[in-house]
């Protein structure tokens with residue numbers, strides 16, 4: 001079943017590259033507009049060989065991790081307070097819903113005014129992109145905790161901070177992990193988008209350089225890298241955690 | 253000696269803007285080391301009463317006395333075992349059992365020593381490292397009981413803990429529960445809607461009336477232990493309980 005799946009995928013991607021090659025061979029568009037798979041591949045190999053690709057990935061990832069960590073920390077605190085304190089939910093909660101609808105790149109102008117063209121600015125955009133997804137999922141997670149978990153814990157003497165760390169957070173974790181996953185996806189879009197506009201190191205910057213040099217193979221090569229990292233992190237980090245959590249929490 | 257006393261416990265709930273009186277003044281005295289079963293029609297307020305005794309809910313009137321002193325907050329001196337166990341799925345069995353000890357700040361070595369004793373008593377040692385999703389319903393209830401016992405509560409409160417079990421598992425646990433009670437000498441308040449269960453476990457069975465509920469009658473069951481479900485002499489007590497219960501169930505329908 002699973003194997004069958006993998007095979008279908010491999011065949012699909014081979015076919016995709018073949019079609020791509022066929023279009024290229026047909027010479028409909030010039031090479032500066034529509035590169036061949038080989039040219040894109042070469043570009044990937046060169047940029048890997050001179051280290052610029054890995055430096056770009058490293059820079060973007062570092063910004064992403066810092067931004068996402070801030071979003072996760074802040075989002076958990078906000079979400080827990082929204083779920084447990086009705087006044088906070090009625091006030092800040094409504095604002096959070098509004099802020100969530102702002103696309104992360106829309107924070108770029110503010111980031112530039114506040115932080116200038118710095119790492120901090122990009123991290124700000126990344127964090128703001130992910131913050132509200134984490135907040136809202138944490139909120140739902142805490143709201144949906146089986147009330148008997150909380151009753152049992154209080155009965156056994158847990159209160160305050162202990163109740164939060166030993167019951168609220170782990171009990172809400174299945175929701176939180178979806179929040180982290182969504183937050184990561186927003187953060188990844190946010191960091192690439194911000195780097196494009198800030199134009200200062202990272203994968204988004206490399207995309208922009210590709211455009212400025214009219215180097216279409218570099219543009220496509222970087223896009224493939226952005227996509228690949230997206231798939232890898234989602235599949236290897238988040239899906240794994242999610243699977244473990246779901247089965248352990250008895251949710252499937 | 254009276255361990256626990258409920259004095260005129262009343263409780264109201266809001267139901268679509270209407271006031272619904274669940275408890276109409278419960279008076280109950282429980283002696284130290286007694287095993288008291290509470291039976292009553294479904295929805296009459298048995299769970300509500302246990303939650304109030306546990307300090308998880310406030311009564312609208314009346315008070316709970318433990319050793320003669322009023323108790324209002326919840327705490328490990330009155331531990332409630334829930335029907336579904338309310339075990340924490342993110343913890344292994346052993347960590348579930350040690351939860352209350354950890355909260356109380358008891359050091360690791362001492363915790364292990366205590367939990368080992370109760371895991372052993374509940375025949376859970378093999379499952380210490382399992383997660384709860386790997387356990388059967390019966391095993392889960394054993395964990396829930398062990399988790400309560402490690403805290404050495406003055407009063408053990410049990411809310412239909414065996415209601416979801418199959419008959420064989422339940423019969424087994426009903427016998428074990430009596431052995432545990434004899435071994436630990438705990439004061440137990442045990443809610444059930446199962447008359448046979450009440451007759452097997454209780455020294456006394458308190459029958460609740462329909463809402464707003466009060467205690468209609470207390471039936472003393474002075475009979476040798478451990479009682480087993482096949483024992484036909486118990487049917488006499490079951491009939492006695494049923495005679496009190498049946499009109500209340502009718503009234504509640």
Ligand SMILES: Nc1ncnc2c1ncn2[C@@H]1O[C@H](COP(=O)(O)OP(=O)(O)O)[C@@H](O)[C@H]1O
Pocket residue numbers: 265266274292293294295296297298299300301
């Ligand atoms: N938190 C609550 N809010 C509103 N009504 C409640 C609440 N808890 C219990 N009730 C009502 O109080 C009555 C008694 O409930 P409960 O104590 O669960 O009964 P029992 O355990 O005897 O079946 C029921 O009618 C129930 O609907």
Ligand SMILES: [Mg+2]
Pocket residue numbers: 298299300411
């Ligand atoms: Mg109940």
